[in-house]
Amino acid sequence: MRGHGQRSRHGTKATRTTSHKAIQPSNDAHHSSLRIGFGNDVHRLASGRKLILGGVHIPFELGPLGHSDGDAVAHAICDALLGAAALGDIGQHFPDTSPDWKDASSLDFLRHVAALLHMAGYALVNVDSTIELEKPRLAPFIEQMRANVADALGITVESVSVKAKSGEGIGEIGRGEAVRAEAVALISKQRL
Ligand SMILES: [Zn+2]
Numbered sequence: 022m023r024g025h026g027q028r029s030r031h032g033t034k035a036t037r038t039t040s041h042k043a044i045q046p047s048n049d050a051h052h053s054s055l056r057i058g059f060g061n062d063v064h065r066l067a068s069g070r071k072l073i074l075g076g077v078h079i080p081f082e083l084g085p086l087g088h089s090d091g092d093a094v095a096h097a098i099c100d101a102l103l104g105a106a107a108l109g110d111i112g113q114h115f116p117d118t119s120p121d122w123k124d125a126s127s128l129d130f131l132r133h134v135a136a137l138l139h140m141a142g143y144a145l146v147n148v149d150s151t152i153e154l155e156k157p158r159l160a161p162f163i164e165q166m167r168a169n170v171a172d173a174l175g176i177t178v179e180s181v182s183v184k185a186k187s188g189e190g191i192g193e194i195g196r197g198e199a200v201r202a203e204a205v206a207l208i209s210k211q212r213l
Contacts, residue, residue: 075166
């Protein structure tokens with residue numbers, strides 16, 4: 022798409038035909054530069070691990086197994102943001118073989134991903150996420166999760182949605198064996 026504007030300036034043919042504008046994707050200010058991304062994550066639950074979601078420590082007898090703190094919703098949001106920018110995935114940026122990220126707070130992953138996107142010229146528009154967990158009830162912790170994620174990403178809390186649902190007794194979530202999270206993120210290319 023880049024270069025169409027320049028070419029039409031030189032090519033008289035393109036500027037003369039009225040149909041040109043209708044069939045060519047616009048490259049100017051009217052052209053939307055929004056991009057969407059999706060991410061998901063699952064962690065098995067085990068005893069002796071802290072349950073941390075959206076950077077909030079939730080009192081419970083089980084927590085996610087993982088190299089980092091196993092914060093599934095933070096990981097899903099990282100993947101959604103990286104996906105929106107086509108910058109790979111969380112496993113590439115935070116390999117579980119790397120001692121740098123061992124027992125890292127996943128809020129640091131979010132900070133790092135936000136910085137990567139800014140360097141690539143993107144602004145973060147909003148993120149939406151859902152956590153699936155049978156127990157405990159997450160409603161009392163949702164506002165703090167939103168605040169933590171918004172703070173880590175450097176966006177307003179109104180731009181961060183965190184929702185929670187149980188597994189309705191079905192599957193590995195319903196049996197209380199795992200926590201899962203899904204997220205979508207919208208970003209926009211900054212114009213210079
Ligand atoms: Zn994870």
